[in-house]
Amino acid sequence: MNQLMYVSKLKPCPLWKEKLAATCLDELPRSGRAAFKVHAASCQICDAMLTDYLAVDSRIRQALIPQQSLGLWKAFLTLPPNSNTIDTYQANKKQNPVNNEES
Amino acid sequence: MVVPERETDLLVTNAQAGNSEDFAMLVQLYERKIYGYLSGLLGDRDEALDLAQQVFIKAWLKLKTLNDVSRFQTWLYAIARNAVYDYWRARKETCQSWEHLEINNICAELPGPEEWTVEADLVRLTLAELSPKARQCLLLRVIGGFSHQEIADIVGLGETSVGTYISTARRQFRVAYSHLQNETLEQESEPAYVCIKA
Numbered sequence: 001m002n003q004l005m006y007v008s009k010l011k012p013c014p015l016w017k018e019k020l021a022a023t024c025l026d027e028l029p030r031s032g033r034a035a036f037k038v039h040a041a042s043c044q045i046c047d048a049m050l051t052d053y054l055a056v057d058s059r060i061r062q063a064l065i066p067q068q069s070l071g072l073w074k075a076f077l078t079l080p081p082n083s084n085t086i087d088t089y090q091a092n093k094k095q096n097p098v099n100n101e102e103s
Numbered sequence: 104m105v106v107p108e109r110e111t112d113l114l115v116t117n118a119q120a121g122n123s124e125d126f127a128m129l130v131q132l133y134e135r136k137i138y139g140y141l142s143g144l145l146g147d148r149d150e151a152l153d154l155a156q157q158v159f160i161k162a163w164l165k166l167k168t169l170n171d172v173s174r175f176q177t178w179l180y181a182i183a184r185n186a187v188y189d190y191w192r193a194r195k196e197t198c199q200s201w202e203h204l205e206i207n208n209i210c211a212e213l214p215g216p217e218e219w220t221v222e223a224d225l226v227r228l229t230l231a232e233l234s235p236k237a238r239q240c241l242l243l244r245v246i247g248g249f250s251h252q253e254i255a256d257i258v259g260l261g262e263t264s265v266g267t268y269i270s271t272a273r274r275q276f277r278v279a280y281s282h283l284q285n286e287t288l289e290q291e292s293e294p295a296y297v298c299i300k301a
Contacts, residue, residue: 060276064223064226064242069134073131
């Protein structure tokens with residue numbers, strides 16, 4: 001939490017500014033990642049910025065993806081085989097509404 | 104749950120042949136991430152859950168139209184994205200306001216540990232500060248784990264534009280998050296505000 005607040009006042013080097021924010025190095029070729037490693041060894045700001053962006057991603061994942069299953073899959077266990085057309089799905093839903101709505 | 108790509112392809116193939124149990128396994132694999140993506144886009148957990156359910160029903164009914172089983176994940180997120188746009192169109196809004204989220208989410212009674220929900224709401228509020236396109240590109244990258252090219256396919260943008268949107272989104276998120284975090288901390292130290300919320 002503090003890390004984000006601390007780094008938000010820093011500015012990365014112009015050469016790496018866009019690349020870091022757009023890719024977090026993920027989509028850079030191996031040579032690009034190696035070049036950043038060399039640069040980061042002498043530039044604490046860019047290094048901290050990468051850490052900060054990775055923290056942003058991690059924060060979003062942790063906040064939005066639930067740890068427990070939602071149970072939505074259970075509804076599909078009760079469907080008869082070959083029910084994946086709208087007609088058969090709706091017919092089955094009418095026949096057995098409780099099982100189909102259960103989640 | 105980590106399932107090798109080849110096994111996922113087999114599940115999709117079996118589900119296309121009408122095997123609902125294999126489709127249930129696919130839902131189990133993707134439901135949390137699809138929900139997270141929807142929740143981040145919509146800013147509302149209940150709506151996200153409803154929409155996630157609709158997404159999987161639609162996927163089940165349309166699965167036979169998927170030609171390349173290896174593209175199942177991309178296809179599924181495209182369905183989720185379209186569902187959100189349909190939802191927004193129905194409600195005639197493209198971006199939810201901060202106030203709306205505050206009333207519906209921060210003050211709502213939410214399940215789970217208190218600390219987690221406050222943090223999750225802060226992230227949702229921060230995401231709401233981003234433009235819808237920037238928000239969806241960032242979420243597809245962070246939650247879906249898609250490459251820029253795949254995101255470009257899902258949202259119908261150029262690959263370079265996707266990079267620009269993600270870059271802008273990450274930068275804006277950092278600033279907005281710090282801002283909202285400070286506001287929250289200040290509010291927590293004001294007893295009068297706490298009384299109003301209670």
